[in-house]
Amino acid sequence: MRICVFLSAADLDERYTRPARDFAELIGEGGHTLVWGGSDTGLMRVVADGVRRRGGQLVGVSVGILRQWARTDADEMVFAEDLAARKALLLAGADALVVLAGGLGTLDELTEVLELRKHGLHDKPVVLLNTEGFYDGLITQLRRMEADGFLPTRLSELFFVADSPADAFAHLEEAVGER
Structure with missing residues (x-):
């Protein structure tokens, strides 16, 4: 699984x-491949290190302006023309998507894949790992959008909320196995 x-x-x-x-x-223990933003900093580094340490593969997708922070030992590293192209490559290169804690870039990536899923432009499972309740406010907002009629698709059809890494991974294995 990618x-x-x-x-x-x-x-x-x-x-x-x-x-x-x-x-x-x-991810690594399962022999899976991490597809990620390619940076060798912060949480991106933590995740890449963990996958690599446990035997998984690394596929980075970055952009030229971030080249200096790109991980040098990735099995594959692609540099997209811009951030929009980067998001498209990340989505195209994956079987499933997981959102961990992040800032505006992460929020942008999440909302784009949810919008594309809402319109039926992909059917890949999306998991929101809600570490320490990090996404509680966003989940509340999305539930209000659903309740007030702003979403033509039920939230449960757009993404799954996991409270632990094990729950997130179990959902991915089940969801990808069903596709």
Whole structure:
């Protein structure tokens, strides 16, 4: 399975790095491939290290302006023309998508893949790993959008919320196996 992970490139404390590392190790232990933003910084580094340490493959998709932070030992590294092309390559190169804690870039990636899924432009499972309740506010907003009629698709058809790395990984294995 090729698992795209959207997440922060920032250096964060243990409450975010531990679950990211745990999820990454599940990817590697399963012999799966990480498809990610390609940076060798912050949570991106933590996840790539965990996958590599447990025997998984690394496929990075970056952009020229971030080349200096690209991981040098990735099995494959692609440099997209711009951020929009990067998102398209990340989605195209994955069987499933997982969103970990992140900032505006991560939020942008999440909303784009949800919008594309809403319109039937992909059917890949999307998992939101809600570490430490990080996405509680966003989930509340999305539920309001659903309740008030702004979403033509039920939230449960767009994404799955996992509270632990193990739950996220189990959902991926089941969802990808059904496709």
